[in-house]
Amino acid sequence: MGIFKKLFGDSDSKPKDIIEVTEETFEEEVRCSEIPVIVDFWSSTCSPCKVMSGLLREVAPQYRGKLKFAKLNIDRDSEVARLYQIRSVPTIVAFKNGRPQDVHVGVLPLNQLNEWIDSKV
Numbered sequence: 001m002g003i004f005k006k007l008f009g010d011s012d013s014k015p016k017d018i019i020e021v022t023e024e025t026f027e028e029e030v031r032c033s034e035i036p037v038i039v040d041f042w043s044s045t046c047s048p049c050k051v052m053s054g055l056l057r058e059v060a061p062q063y064r065g066k067l068k069f070a071k072l073n074i075d076r077d078s079e080v081a082r083l084y085q086i087r088s089v090p091t092i093v094a095f096k097n098g099r100p101q102d103v104h105v106g107v108l109p110l111n112q113l114n115e116w117i118d119s120k121v
Contacts, residue, residue, distance in 0.1 A: 017060035018053075018069040023077045029070055031098040036120050037068045041084075041091040043075050048107045052090040055113055066121050094120040 021029045021039070030037045040056055042049035053071065060069045074081040074089060084093060084100060094102040094117075104116055 021070045021072050026080050037095040039093045040071045041086045043089045046089050049090040052107050
């Protein structure tokens with residue numbers, strides 16, 4: 001797979017390792033999750049968000065069963081973004097026991113992203 005397809009992905013395909021959450025599903029999928037959840041807050045007009053999304057698609061499979069990965073579009077579901085004071089995208093938030101534990105704003109290089117995620121397991 002080419003590096004650009006890996007990073008930017010195929011816009012028509014939905015990765016099975018990352019679920020799309022909405023205001024309606026956030027409570028059940030994130031806050032009530034029995035395992036930690038990494039939520040990617042993103043916008044369709046944000047190029048760095050596409051890079052972060054590709055990086056998360058790359059690393060998500062290695063955390064199956066340990067972590068859940070979710071995406072929330074802040075343009076469509078702005079109330080959740082407001083609740084967690086998301087002011088810039090991409091922002092990733094680690095949730096544990098239904099509560100935010102750590103936040104990172106901006107794109108991380110792959111090795112630093114892995115380190116950040118590893119510290120949440």
